[in-house]
Amino acid sequence: MSKPRGRWKSIWNCITLSERLAQCSLLADVIYTWGIPISDMYGVLRRKDVKPSILPNRKGIGLAAINAAIDELIALKLLCQPGDGGEPHLHWCFHDDYQGEKVRKGRGSPLFEFVCPNENRPIVRDTARHSAAPRPTETETETETETETETETQQRQPPPPITPPNEPSSRSRLMEAVMAIWPGAGAVFFQGYTDLEDEYGSDFMWECWKAALKAANTKPSVGYLEKIARRCKAEGREPNERQELQDAEPGTDDRPTEIDGLRVIGWVAGLPILDAPAKAP
Numbered sequence: 001m002s003k004p005r006g007r008w009k010s011i012w013n014c015i016t017l018s019e020r021l022a023q024c025s026l027l028a029d030v031i032y033t034w035g036i037p038i039s040d041m042y043g044v045l046r047r048k049d050v051k052p053s054i055l056p057n058r059k060g061i062g063l064a065a066i067n068a069a070i071d072e073l074i075a076l077k078l079l080c081q082p083g084d085g086g087e088p089h090l091h092w093c094f095h096d097d098y099q100g101e102k103v104r105k106g107r108g109s110p111l112f113e114f115v116c117p118n119e120n121r122p123i124v125r126d127t128a129r130h131s132a133a134p135r136p137t138e139t140e141t142e143t144e145t146e147t148e149t150e151t152e153t154q155q156r157q158p159p160p161p162i163t164p165p166n167e168p169s170s171r172s173r174l175m176e177a178v179m180a181i182w183p184g185a186g187a188v189f190f191q192g193y194t195d196l197e198d199e200y201g202s203d204f205m206w207e208c209w210k211a212a213l214k215a216a217n218t219k220p221s222v223g224y225l226e227k228i229a230r231r232c233k234a235e236g237r238e239p240n241e242r243q244e245l246q247d248a249e250p251g252t253d254d255r256p257t258e259i260d261g262l263r264v265i266g267w268v269a270g271l272p273i274l275d276a277p278a279k280a281p
Contacts, residue, residue: 009037010099014188019195020076027061028069030054032078036092041107042123043095047081047088082114093118097187120171172202174209181219192222200229204239208232211239215266215273227271 015021015033024032034054039045045053051066070090073079080091093116096104115122171179178193179185197205208228212220232239257264259272266273 009103011036012098012188014191018191020078020198023076024072024078025069027065028072031066031069032073032092035090036095039090039092039095040111041103042110043092043099044082044110045090047090050090077118080116080118082112082116084112084114091116091123094187172197173206174202177209193225196222196225196229200233205229207239214240217273224271231271 011033021029021032031050031054035045035050036043038053047070050070051061051063055061055066070079074081078093080093082089082091089111091114110123113122113124174193174197175190178190182189193205200208205225208225209220211228212224217224228239232241255264255267256272259274262274264272265275
């Protein structure tokens with residue numbers, strides 16, 4: 001069985017703005033959203049518990065419709081399905097990134113070990129926490145008991161992260177660059193870049209990123225990259241392809257040299273690069 005569920009979970013308002021979730025059916029949307037507080041403290045729930053736990057009083061919704069909705073969420077990489085001895089479970093991917101310390105503190109170990117394919121992060125069980133320690137005998141001294149307690153405490157320290165063998169990183173080049181610049185940002189911040197890759201493709205957005213760097217924008221935001229991508233798609237060209245001036249005489253450039261009191265130092269994909277300090281994310 002799944003572990004006891006917490007009475008408190010965090011549900012972010014960005015769910016309503018998620019382009020990925022917007023592709024789902026209404027039933028899949030409900031299962032994903034309502035399943036966050038229903039799942040255990042690691043975001044795990046048995047697949048067969050979706051109906052009785054998330055939709056207990058919804059008549060007219062059969063198992064076939066529920067399974068189809070679950071498969072939608074798995075295909076969109078919002079859920080994954082780890083197995084525990086052949087029994088299918090569901091894992092809400094990136095669950096921990098959206099939950100605070102109040103959820104993670106003192107939650108114990110997961111029911112079983114698995115690797116989320118969408119996070120590329122192992123969920124490891126602390127076996128020492130569940131091992132039965134021998135009871136001290138009547139002849140043991142207080143000092144010996146204290147020594148054993150310290151040893152048990154050391155054994156309960158979580159093991160180092162496990163990297164699956166031959167498991168390639170699921171992060172794109174763009175996400176590697178973004179996370180290197182803003183390592184402390186939350187999942188909501190990174191989701192904007194992921195949505196751009198879903199819409200335009202990871203290789204295309206990587207070229208947009210390089211075009212921004214070439215224009216001296218060392219920390220291009222989601223909105224900045226999206227402007228480059230839309231302009232290039234509209235003009236049918238690649239981000240790093242040089243844009244020729246149209247309707248201009250040789251040797252002339254009728255584009256403005258100053259906008260809103262800021263000097264224009266260059267152009268990328270038809271967008272001005274202003275002489276202003278980069279804004280924080």
